[in-house]
Amino acid sequence: MIGAIESLGAWCNRHIRAFGLGFRFFVAMLSKVPSALRRRRLIRDQIHFIGNYSLLIILVSGLFIGFVLGLQGYHTLSTYGSEESLGLLVAVSLVRELGPVMTALLYAGRAGTSLTAEIGLMRAGEQISAMEMMAVDPMARVVAPRFVAGVIAMPILALLFSTVGILGGYFVGVRLIGVDSGAFWSQIQGGLTLFRDIGNGMVKSFVFGIAVTFIALYQGFQARPTPEGVARATTRTVVSASLTVLGLDFLLTALMFGGG
Amino acid sequence: MNSKRTDLAVGLFVIAGFAALLFLALKAGNLAALTLNTHTYHVTAKFDNIGGLKARASVRGAGVVVGRVERIDFDNQTYQAVATLELNDRFHFPKDTSAKILTSGLLGEQYVGLDPGGDPDMLKAGDRIESTQSAVVLENLIGQFLFSKAADTSSPAADSGAPAASSAAAPSLAVPSLSTAKPAAKPAGKASP
Numbered sequence: 291m292i293g294a295i296e297s298l299g300a301w302c303n304r305h306i307r308a309f310g311l312g313f314r315f316f317v318a319m320l321s322k323v324p325s326a327l328r329r330r331r332l333i334r335d336q337i338h339f340i341g342n343y344s345l346l347i348i349l350v351s352g353l354f355i356g357f358v359l360g361l362q363g364y365h366t367l368s369t370y371g372s373e374e375s376l377g378l379l380v381a382v383s384l385v386r387e388l389g390p391v392m393t394a395l396l397y398a399g400r401a402g403t404s405l406t407a408e409i410g411l412m413r414a415g416e417q418i419s420a421m422e423m424m425a426v427d428p429m430a431r432v433v434a435p436r437f438v439a440g441v442i443a444m445p446i447l448a449l450l451f452s453t454v455g456i457l458g459g460y461f462v463g464v465r466l467i468g469v470d471s472g473a474f475w476s477q478i479q480g481g482l483t484l485f486r487d488i489g490n491g492m493v494k495s496f497v498f499g500i501a502v503t504f505i506a507l508y509q510g511f512q513a514r515p516t517p518e519g520v521a522r523a524t525t526r527t528v529v530s531a532s533l534t535v536l537g538l539d540f541l542l543t544a545l546m547f548g549g550g
Numbered sequence: 551m552n553s554k555r556t557d558l559a560v561g562l563f564v565i566a567g568f569a570a571l572l573f574l575a576l577k578a579g580n581l582a583a584l585t586l587n588t589h590t591y592h593v594t595a596k597f598d599n600i601g602g603l604k605a606r607a608s609v610r611g612a613g614v615v616v617g618r619v620e621r622i623d624f625d626n627q628t629y630q631a632v633a634t635l636e637l638n639d640r641f642h643f644p645k646d647t648s649a650k651i652l653t654s655g656l657l658g659e660q661y662v663g664l665d666p667g668g669d670p671d672m673l674k675a676g677d678r679i680e681s682t683q684s685a686v687v688l689e690n691l692i693g694q695f696l697f698s699k700a701a702d703t704s705s706p707a708a709d710s711g712a713p714a715a716s717s718a719a720a721p722s723l724a725v726p727s728l729s730t731a732k733p734a735a736k737p738a739g740k741a742s743p
Binding site: 331334335337338341342345374385443445446447449450452453456470472473475476477479482484488492 | 553556557559560562563564566567570571573574575604605606607608615618654659
C-alpha cells in the first residue's frame with residue numbers, strides 16, 4: 291500500500307521535473323534565437339538539411355493523398371450526385387487539416403528523428419561538453435539554429451503538401467474520372483478563403499513546426515549518452531511529437547472553426 | 551562552391567514555398583484559364599436572374615462542355631446580369647441560339663445551356679445572345695407551386711358552393727368567404743378572370 295503511494299509520488303515528481311526541464315530548455319532556446327538569427331549560414335545549412343531533404347517524402351505523400359482523396363471523394367459524392375464539389379472537398383480537407391497534420395507527422399519522422407539522433411550522439415560523443423569547454427554556447431551554436439530552421443521549413447513544407455495534393459486530386463478527379471475541370475476550380479475558388487482556410491492552415495503548420503522541432507531537440511538534449519539512450523530518445527521523439535501534433539490539432543481546430 | 555550550391559537549394563526551397571502559397575492564394579484559379587484560353591471567342595448574354603451561376607461555370611450545348619462563363623457583370627440601364635461567355639472556336643452556334651441557366655443534378659453546379667436555333671448565320675465574337683431564360687430560383691418555384699395549389703383547391707370549393715346558392719351569385723359569394731385565408735385570396739382572384 292505504502293509502496294503504491296510512493297510510486298505514485300515518484301511518478302508525479304518525475305513528470306513535474308520533466309515538465310520543468312522542458313520549459314527551462316524552451317525558454318533557454320528562445321533566448322538564444324536572436325543570436326542564432328545573426329548566424330545565417332548555420333540556419334541556412336539547417337534549412338537545407340531539414341527542408342530540402344524532406345521535400346521528396348512530402349511531395350510524394352502529398353501527391354498520393356491527393357489521388358486517394360480524389361478517388362474516395364468522388365465515390366462518396368457521386369451517391370449524392372454532386373461530383374462537382376470534389377474540388378472543394380479535396381482543397382478544404384488538404385488546406386485545413388491534412389496538409390498541416392500529415393506534414394507535421396512526416397516531418398517528425400523524417401527530420402525530427404535525425405535532429406534527436408544528431409544531438410543525442412553529439413552528447414554521447416561529448417561534443418556538447420567540448421563546446422562548453424571552449425566557451426561556445428551549445429544552445430546558441432547547435433540548438434537554436436535548428437529550431438529556427440525547423441520553424442521556417444515546416445509551413446513551407448505544409449504549403450507544398452497541400453498544393454501537390456490539390457494537383458493530385460485534380461489529376462484523378464478531372465483527368466482520370468472526368469469531373470468538369472471548370473466546376474472543380476470554381477468550387478475551390480468559391481469555397482476556399484484566404485484567411486479563414488489558408489491562413490489558419492498556415493498558423494497550424496507554424497505551431498506544429500514549433501512543437502515538433504522543440505520535442506526533437508529536447509529529446510536529443512536529454513538523451514542518455516549511450517547508444518541505447520539515443521535509440522530510446524529517437525523513438526520518444528516520434529511518439530510524443532505525433533501525439534502532441536494530433537492533440538494540438540484538435541485544440542487549434544476547436545479554436546479556429548469550432549462553435550461559431 | 552559547396553556553400554553556393556546550398557544557397558541555391560535553400561533559395562529554391564523557399565521560392566517553391568512562396569509559389570505554393572501564391573497558387574493557393576489565387577485559389578488555383580488561373581491555371582484552368584491558361585489551358586483553355588488558346589482559341590476562344592466571346593459572346594454576351596443578358597439574364598434577368600442568374601441564380602447561383604458563378605464565373606468559370608461551364609457552358610454546354612446538348613450537354614457537352616463548349617466553353618466557360620468568363621465573368622458576370624450587372625447592367626445599370628436594364629438592371630440585368632450580363633454574363634460573358636467564352637466559347638471554344640471549334641464550336642459554332644446559330645445567331646438565334648437561346649441561352650438558359652440550368653442546374654446539373656438536384657443540388658449541383660449551375661451552368662449555361664445553349665439551345666441552337668435555325669439561323670444560317672453563326673454567332674461571332676462580341677455578339678449578344680438575344681433570347682435567354684433565367685435561373686430557376688427555388689423560392690419562386692415553391693411560391694408558384696403554392697399559388698397554383700391554392701388555386702386548385704379554391705376552384706372545387708367554388709364549384710361545391712355553386713349548387714347550394716343561386717348560380718349567378720355563387721362566384722361573388724365564394725371569393726369573400728375565401729379571402730379570410732390570405733394566401734388563397736390572390737390566386738382565387740387570379741383564377742376567376
